[in-house]
Amino acid sequence: MPFEKPDRFVERLFLHCSASDRPEHDDVGVMRDWHLARGWSDVGYHLFVKKDGHVQAGRDLEVIPAAQAGNNTGTIAVCLHGLAVERFTEAQYRSVIGLSNEVNAAYDGMVTFHGHCEVSSKACPVFPYREVLGLDAHGNMELPQDPTPLTQADTPTVRLMDRGPAARRLQELLNAQGAGLAADGIFGVMTREAVVRFQTDNELDADAIVGPLTWIALGE
Numbered sequence: 001m002p003f004e005k006p007d008r009f010v011e012r013l014f015l016h017c018s019a020s021d022r023p024e025h026d027d028v029g030v031m032r033d034w035h036l037a038r039g040w041s042d043v044g045y046h047l048f049v050k051k052d053g054h055v056q057a058g059r060d061l062e063v064i065p066a067a068q069a070g071n072n073t074g075t076i077a078v079c080l081h082g083l084a085v086e087r088f089t090e091a092q093y094r095s096v097i098g099l100s101n102e103v104n105a106a107y108d109g110m111v112t113f114h115g116h117c118e119v120s121s122k123a124c125p126v127f128p129y130r131e132v133l134g135l136d137a138h139g140n141m142e143l144p145q146d147p148t149p150l151t152q153a154d155t156p157t158v159r160l161m162d163r164g165p166a167a168r169r170l171q172e173l174l175n176a177q178g179a180g181l182a183a184d185g186i187f188g189v190m191t192r193e194a195v196v197r198f199q200t201d202n203e204l205d206a207d208a209i210v211g212p213l214t215w216i217a218l219g220e
């Protein structure tokens with residue numbers, strides 16, 4: 001579902017969570033029913049990201065969302081199904097990164113990305129969205145760049161949600177130690193867990209950041 005800019009003015013995208021981990025709630029139709037029951041005209045969010053990464057359409061993008069009280073005008077509202085931080089999935093992170101990249105490109109980088117928690121007292125969206133999207137302090141996301149190929153000497157520091165050849169090399173090296181990861185070049189939550197395990201086993205700082213010491217311990 002490629003993102004198409006609505007005609008109305010948009011300057012911010014807000015991320016939310018559904019505040020449920022129950023599989024029977026993993027559908028925009030359920031959210032719509034909840035919101036209709038509150039007397040709303042439609043589901044409050046424009047897009048809903050299921051645990052399997054599928055993105056479902058909610059409210060028409062041309063219509064202002066009902067998602068961030070007092071901060072709805074000029075926004076797009078995206079909801080990920082989930083509540084507990086450790087139960088959001090890599091598939092969801094991949095989808096929200098892909099979607100956000102599309103939105104960012106559609107607006108030439110002139111849109112910023114935020115969590116509901118920035119304009120409310122809620123913890124929503126719970127997951128580490130700044131880390132996942134690689135946001136700066138203002139909520140700007142970098143426009144995607146061409147990945148540079150990895151050379152033998154090129155083992156840059158990598159961390160959660162980094163993507164590219166270095167992340168793939170890391171996964172291959174962890175797999176050589178029996179991690180059993182998909183070597184897809186995306187440093188997701190499973191890769192993060194494997195890194196922490198490897199660092200703990202090797203008496204390294206278990207910070208889930210793969211820097212020179214961790215690369216050396218992995219044999220690079």
Ligand SMILES: [Zn+2]
Binds near residue numbers: 015067116122
């Ligand atoms: Zn929210």
